[in-house]
Amino acid sequence: MSLTIYGIPASRAVRPLWAATELGLTFEHVNLPYQGGATRSPDFLALNANGHIPVVVDRRAPGKEVVVWESMACALYIARHHGQPDGRSITPVDAGEDADALRWSFWAVTETESDALTVLMHRMVMPAERRKPELAEAAERRLAAPLRVIEQHLSRQREQGHSHLAAARFTVADLCVASVLNWARPAHELMAAHPLTHDWIVRCIERPAHVAVKARGI
Ligand SMILES: N[C@@H](CCC(=O)N[C@@H](CS)C(=O)NCC(=O)O)C(=O)O
Incomplete structure (x- = not known):
């Protein structure tokens, strides 16, 4: 294998x-x-x-x-x-966690990925002279709606003592969604308006596994 x-x-x-x-x-x-x-x-x-x-x-x-x-x-x-669905790893343990991982991942791709990528490109990655701030601003306006959804969800999770998206631990749901919303972090005002989301993204990407992957190269 x-x-x-x-x-x-x-x-x-x-x-x-x-x-x-x-x-x-x-x-x-x-x-x-x-x-x-x-x-x-x-x-x-x-x-x-x-x-x-x-x-x-x-x-x-x-x-x-x-x-x-x-x-x-x-x-x-x-x-x-x-x-292993052991309740410790990123693997969903049951149908509920599996559904959470699927729906949040599809949500991230369909509701946020394109606009998050626009923010990344036009706020950070492209050479300054080729950036179009108006494209980033329009993407940020559109992102406000889905970010409100995840902010409210993280707030409800916190009320239940959970600091992650879909369980009481980091799972593949967090990984998939944080990997997309991380692209929107250069939208500083948007992040400031959604502090739980920003804090959660940072906690996810600071995990040793993510840091190790980024250290692999380009
Ligand atoms: N929806 C696809 C998009 C894949 C995609 O566009 N990958 C980019 C890199 S992030 C790529 O391979 N681009 C090369 C190309 O399109 O020629 C996925 O999530 O895997």
């Missing part, structure tokens, strides 16, 4: 890399960039015809290989098929 994860940490590949690292798995990391055409080689397109990282290849037995693409699916797959 062997697990291979394709993609540089400074991409959506951080999600499966982080999940595998949280679980202490042994895996091969192919540090494939998304620039420069590497994701358009015939070999890579045979794994993911979309030409995107990440891809996870799970060789479960001789002749039995599972290929997963879509970063959230990759992280959720690793948690479900490589973790």
Whole structure:
């Protein structure tokens, strides 16, 4: 059995890399960039015809290989098929936790990812002369609605003594959602208006597993 994860940490590949690292798995990391055409080689397109990282290849037995693409699916797959539902790891322990991980991950992708990426690019990543603050401002206005939802949810969690999104511990739900909302952190006013969310994102990304993944490279 062997697990291979394709993609540089400074991409959506951080999600499966982080999940595998949280679980202490042994895996091969192919540090494939998304620039420069590497994701358009015939070999890579045979794994993911979309030409995107990440891809996870799970060789479960001789002749039995599972290929997963879509970063959230990759992280959720690793948690479900490589973790123990022991109530300590990131793996959901029951149908309720599984549903939480699925719905919050889909929520992050559909309700927040595009705008969070716009914030990241136009507030931080792009060279200053190419940034368009008006695009960042519009994205921040749209993000206010979903951020209100997660802020209220984290507040209710806190009332129950829970400091995470879906359980009394860090799970794959936190990992998937924090990996997206982390991109919105350069929106300082938005973060200041949602302090529980900001605090929770920081707690997630300061976890040793996330720090170790980021230290892997680009
Ligand atoms: N929805 C996909 C998006 C994947 C994606 O766009 N990955 C980027 C890197 S973060 C990529 O591979 N870009 C290269 C390209 O499109 O050529 C996922 O979550 O996995």
